[in-house]
Amino acid sequence: MSIPDDLFERADQLASRLGKSRSELYREALADYVARRDTGAVTAALNEVADGLATERHGFSAEAARRALARDEW
Numbered sequence: 603m604s605i606p607d608d609l610f611e612r613a614d615q616l617a618s619r620l621g622k623s624r625s626e627l628y629r630e631a632l633a634d635y636v637a638r639r640d641t642g643a644v645t646a647a648l649n650e651v652a653d654g655l656a657t658e659r660h661g662f663s664a665e666a667a668r669r670a671l672a673r674d675e676w
Contacts, residue, residue, distance in 0.1 A: 605613075617627040637643055 613627060614624055617624045
């Protein structure tokens with residue numbers, strides 16, 4: 603099986619426009635294609651983002667609480 607001429611030409615033009623080699627473009631495209639179909643990888647990536655947001659939010663909440671308590675008289 604080969605790449606149709608029109609798709610090959612479009613990929614070649616895109617690689618040129620992006621300043622990449624054709625091989626680099628194909629490698630990135632294939633990696634993207636595989637990643638999109640690996641549901642475990644997508645879930646892991648989303649979990650990593652969620653964990654990072656939770657950590658940031660916890661830090662923000664702790665700082666906000668500390669400042670609020672510092673303003674109140676006990």
